[in-house]
Amino acid sequence: MKIAMIVAMDEDGCIGRGNELPWRLASDMSRFKRLTEADGFNAVIMGRRTWESLPDSFRPLPERVNIVMSRTTDWAGEGAENALYPGRAIEIAYADGCEECWVIGGAQIYAMFLDRVEEIHVTTVHTSGSGDVLFPEWDRSAWSEEVVERVGVDERNEFATTYSIWRRN
Numbered sequence: 001m002k003i004a005m006i007v008a009m010d011e012d013g014c015i016g017r018g019n020e021l022p023w024r025l026a027s028d029m030s031r032f033k034r035l036t037e038a039d040g041f042n043a044v045i046m047g048r049r050t051w052e053s054l055p056d057s058f059r060p061l062p063e064r065v066n067i068v069m070s071r072t073t074d075w076a077g078e079g080a081e082n083a084l085y086p087g088r089a090i091e092i093a094y095a096d097g098c099e100e101c102w103v104i105g106g107a108q109i110y111a112m113f114l115d116r117v118e119e120i121h122v123t124t125v126h127t128s129g130s131g132d133v134l135f136p137e138w139d140r141s142a143w144s145e146e147v148v149e150r151v152g153v154d155e156r157n158e159f160a161t162t163y164s165i166w167r168r169n
């Protein structure tokens, strides 16, 4: 089972404002859906706060096993499985026969899984000072970047973005 991370961050490494995404980027949303959903045999791992930030109509994320990290033993979300520690989250995805397991945030969950993933799919949003939630410290010198796609500003994408895949050296 492949374990990968997917994140959108601005040029300062900001990923969130309050408990929301700071930008409206339709092309990035569709890529997120396409990559994480793929052929319907994947899992997503997220933090309890990110789960709560999803609109009701997107919760649980369809066609994916939704695994939510919470330290509250009796936490329950309809359509989600609760994991109390990172190894448990991976175990759930593995036991469900998932082909890919995507770590989808937020900041606390990225920090916990940074050492465990083989790929980080980064959308760089070409703006700065977007909010108050930051991606954790990340030593990019240990990783190599493949730039995959650049998207400009239009009525559905409020900032230009660059999508890259980072792989461990």
Ligand SMILES: NC(=O)c1ccc[n+]([C@@H]2O[C@H](COP(=O)([O-])OP(=O)(O)OC[C@H]3O[C@@H](n4cnc5c(N)ncnc54)[C@H](OP(=O)(O)O)[C@@H]3O)[C@@H](O)[C@H]2O)c1
Binding pocket: 006, 007, 008, 009, 014, 015, 016, 017, 018, 019, 020, 021, 046, 047, 048, 049, 050, 051, 053, 069, 070, 071, 072, 075, 083, 084, 085, 086, 104, 105, 106, 107, 108, 109, 110, 112, 133
């Ligand atoms: N730009 C992006 O790509 C992206 C992606 C996702 C999220 N976001 C943004 O990120 C922000 C949310 O991030 P966040 O860091 O505040 O919250 P988060 O990582 O989504 O969730 C934090 C919660 O995870 C649980 N948790 C943390 N460490 C744990 C551990 N070791 N074991 C078990 N559970 C653990 C705790 O839940 P309990 O309190 O229930 O114990 C904690 O409150 C929002 O602004 C959101 O919009 C951005």
